[in-house]
Amino acid sequence: MSFSSIPILDLSEARNPATKPAFLDSLRHALLEVGFLYIKNTGVDEKLIQKVIEEGKRFFELPDEKKLEIEMKNAPSFL
Numbered sequence: 001m002s003f004s005s006i007p008i009l010d011l012s013e014a015r016n017p018a019t020k021p022a023f024l025d026s027l028r029h030a031l032l033e034v035g036f037l038y039i040k041n042t043g044v045d046e047k048l049i050q051k052v053i054e055e056g057k058r059f060f061e062l063p064d065e066k067k068l069e070i071e072m073k074n075a076p077s078f079l
Contacts (some may be wrong), residue, residue, distance in 0.1 A: 007037040008037070008040060011040065011043070
């Protein structure tokens, strides 16, 4: 894996038939070659994004035993 910057993908390009193929190529590259990416123009409200970030912080501040109460290792939809 070699890259010089985090891939930034514009989700609005996925909604446009003219740019969708290039978007999908970029998405595939980011996921298979880099392993992560940043998506912009998601259409998700900024207030919701901030709420999710805050809830994530609260979760990771919990003691391990509390986090293990919701462990999903045996869930069929969890790899």
